[in-house]
Amino acid sequence: MATLIIYYSYSGKTELIAKTLAVNLKTDMVKIRDLKKRSGVKNKLLASIHAFMENKTEIKPAKVDLTDYDTIIFGTPTWAGNPTPAILTIIDRCNLTGKDVILFATMDNNYGDTNIERLEEKAKMRGGRVIESFAISTKNKSPERLIRDIEAIIEMKDLKMYTR
Numbered sequence: 788m789a790t791l792i793i794y795y796s797y798s799g800k801t802e803l804i805a806k807t808l809a810v811n812l813k814t815d816m817v818k819i820r821d822l823k824k825r826s827g828v829k830n831k832l833l834a835s836i837h838a839f840m841e842n843k844t845e846i847k848p849a850k851v852d853l854t855d856y857d858t859i860i861f862g863t864p865t866w867a868g869n870p871t872p873a874i875l876t877i878i879d880r881c882n883l884t885g886k887d888v889i890l891f892a893t894m895d896n897n898y899g900d901t902n903i904e905r906l907e908e909k910a911k912m913r914g915g916r917v918i919e920s921f922a923i924s925t926k927n928k929s930p931e932r933l934i935r936d937i938e939a940i941i942e943m944k945d946l947k948m949y950t951r
Contacts, residue, residue, distance in 0.1 A: 789814075789855055789856045789857055789858070790812060790814040790856060790857070790858040790859070790860060790949070790950040791814060791815045791817065791851075791853065791856040791858070791859050791860070792805050792814050792815070792816045792859075792860040792861075792862065793816075793817045793860070793861050793874075793877060793881075794817075794819065794860075794861065794862035794874070795818070795819045795820075795821065795862070795863050795864070795871050795873040795874045795877075796862075796864065797825060797864055797871070800893050800925040800933065801862050801863060801864050801893045803934070804923060804933065804937050805818075805860075807933075807934050807938065808860065808862075808891075808937065811937075811938060811941050811946075811947070812947060812950040813950065814860070815856075817848065817851050819846050819847070819848070819873045819874065819876075819877050820846060820847045820873070821844050821845075821846060821872065822845040822846060823844050823845065823872075835866050839866075839867040839869055841869065841872075841875055841905075843872060843875065843876045843879065844872040844873055844876055846876050846877060850877075850880050850881075851877065851880075851881065853883070853886065856886065857886065857887060858886065858889065858918075858950060859881070859883065859886050859888050860888075860889040860891065861874060861877075861878060861888065861889075861890050861891070861906060862874075862890075862891045862892070862893070863891075863892055863893070864892070864893050864894070865893065865894040865896075865902040865922070868901045869901070869902055869905055870892070870902050870906050870909075874906075878906070878909045878910060878913060879913070881913055882913065883910055883913040883915030884914030884915075885914070886914070886915050886916070887916050887918045887949065888910045888915035888916060888917045888918065889917075889918060889919045889920065889946070889949065890906045890907060890917060890920040890921075891903075891921050891922070891923065892906070892921075892922045892923070893922075894922055894923070894924055894925065895925060896926070900922055902922065906920070907920065918949060919946065919949065921944065923936060923937065923940065
């Protein structure tokens with residue numbers, strides 16, 4: 788059973804979670820890059836508005852071949868209580884029919900659950916079967932603490948069961 792992690796990371800925290808999952812679950816990974824400028828106060832505000840409105844964006848890679856994978860893990864930060872435009876764009880371009888899907892969201896505040904709910908709706912609309920999900924708070928946590936937290940989630944949710 789092959790598994791692929793597809794993630795978008797703005798600050799590096801979601802990337803750390805994705806990499807920790809990949810190492811522990813022995814999966815492949817694809818990092819999605821948003822080609823719009825998202826740094827700076829004005830652009831961060833616009834990014835939150837775009838996430839809230841579920842606007843699409845230009846991304847690289849534009850598509851991901853899922854042919855060789857049974858399970859897809861999507862990861863994204865939470866912006867304005869929603870998934871990022873980059874991850875919404877890639878999900879909308881994926882055919883998830885017959886795929887098991889695991890979702891994760893990172894967050895500084897609350898609203899990770901609303902992010903997960905929207906991701907779940909999107910994945911199901913693309914034919915995916917959501918089998919697990921989780922939100923993880925990254926606020927004021929060191930990289931070492933985040934790694935320990937995600938390793939605890941892997942054990943608690945028995946995520947290795949889905950990737951072997």
